[in-house]
Amino acid sequence: MASTFPDGPLFLLYVRILCHLGNLDVRGNSNFRITLVVWEDVWLSGNLTGGPWAAQGFWPFSWEAAYAYPGDLSASDEGLKTQSHTFPPVIELNVGGKHYTTSHLTLVKCKDTMLSAMFSGDYSVKKDQNGRYFIDADGDNFQYILNYLRYGELPPQDVANQVYREATYFGLHGLTEALEKSPSFLARIHRDSYRTQFPGYQRLINSIIDKMAKDSTTNCSTTSHIAVVLFAKNKQPKLSTFDKNHWCIYKAQNKRKERADLILGPWSNKTTEKEVMNCIDFDLKEKGFNITHEVLGQCNYRCDSPPDYPGQPTVENCTKTFFRITFHWWKM
Ligand SMILES: [Zn+2]
Numbered sequence: 001m002a003s004t005f006p007d008g009p010l011f012l013l014y015v016r017i018l019c020h021l022g023n024l025d026v027r028g029n030s031n032f033r034i035t036l037v038v039w040e041d042v043w044l045s046g047n048l049t050g051g052p053w054a055a056q057g058f059w060p061f062s063w064e065a066a067y068a069y070p071g072d073l074s075a076s077d078e079g080l081k082t083q084s085h086t087f088p089p090v091i092e093l094n095v096g097g098k099h100y101t102t103s104h105l106t107l108v109k110c111k112d113t114m115l116s117a118m119f120s121g122d123y124s125v126k127k128d129q130n131g132r133y134f135i136d137a138d139g140d141n142f143q144y145i146l147n148y149l150r151y152g153e154l155p156p157q158d159v160a161n162q163v164y165r166e167a168t169y170f171g172l173h174g175l176t177e178a179l180e181k182s183p184s185f186l187a188r189i190h191r192d193s194y195r196t197q198f199p200g201y202q203r204l205i206n207s208i209i210d211k212m213a214k215d216s217t218t219n220c221s222t223t224s225h226i227a228v229v230l231f232a233k234n235k236q237p238k239l240s241t242f243d244k245n246h247w248c249i250y251k252a253q254n255k256r257k258e259r260a261d262l263i264l265g266p267w268s269n270k271t272t273e274k275e276v277m278n279c280i281d282f283d284l285k286e287k288g289f290n291i292t293h294e295v296l297g298q299c300n301y302r303c304d305s306p307p308d309y310p311g312q313p314t315v316e317n318c319t320k321t322f323f324r325i326t327f328h329w330w331k332m
Helices: 007-022 029-042 059-068 114-118 143-149 157-170 175-177 183-195 203-218 271-285
Strands: 090-095 100-103 131-135 223-230 261-262 291-298 303-305 315-317 319-326
Touching: 007 157, 029 315, 100 143, 114 157, 143 157, 143 175, 157 175, 157 183, 183 271, 203 223, 203 261, 223 271, 271 319
Parallel strands: 090 131, 223 261
Antiparallel strands: 090 100, 223 319, 291 319, 303 315
16 A cells, blocks of 8 residues: 555655644644645645545555654644745754754755755744744754754764764755764664574563563662573483473572573574673663673583483583673662
8 A cells, every 4th residue: 555655755754844844743643634635735736646645545654654753743733834934044943952053054955854845945944932943853963963964074973873863854865874884883783683693682681671670679789680591502412301491500519509580592603602691791781781791600400311221321411501690780
């Protein structure tokens, strides 16, 4: 059904602009339908005459626009105007509560962006109570959007991922393309694809955090621990009595027995358990947790050959590796 609609980023862009200017709630089907009717009549009449999409309803767009515009959109259609608007050469902006001053030329410098459309004169733009043009976006990151428009300057690496989100929001394709080649963006893409090699990896990270969230209501100490068992390969035991479904345990001398809280494996490449643990460590730290980890050893489960075992009595051990992750709550 979506293929019968006019496609391409331009269309989505203008759906966004209408949402922005008109503040219509695109997540409600009925409001969105009104938006499109207005849009069709007013803005693109002649370009999209009739067409199967008009007759088939608007759900796919409703979804797509809601996806592109996850923020809260309140209702009023005052912003949609057809007459031409003029803007002063110097523009005072209120972007998500932060104030900027820039030139009108800067805002319309890159064609086919949300900003160039907003300040094209085809629409009226909402103002705040002090007369500044209002843009509902992240005020801190807007400085990088503005500097890109002014000088073609790329943001620092540490904010590249946040600015990428804003560049997508404003439809600044030149900036998104440049950021897609930046080291931090490429590193993120690389890490994302690296993690997919380990089935259940993201679930493990979520489970670790869930467990810590529960622990924080019952544990009154300065640290929390979690025992994670990792194994690269599935062991094929020789002894038929070896319990493949045993609960992994670890017991150091003079220490109490530890049971595995969470387990991850096997995976089909040569990555070692230690390397996967380093990846978990990195991801938890990147989320802001102060953690350390240590390898405890191999699971202590052992299976002795039964008395009727043919040949020499033998023992089989579990080879899964125990790690302990410690969360430090007083050293953030
Ligand atoms: Zn085990």
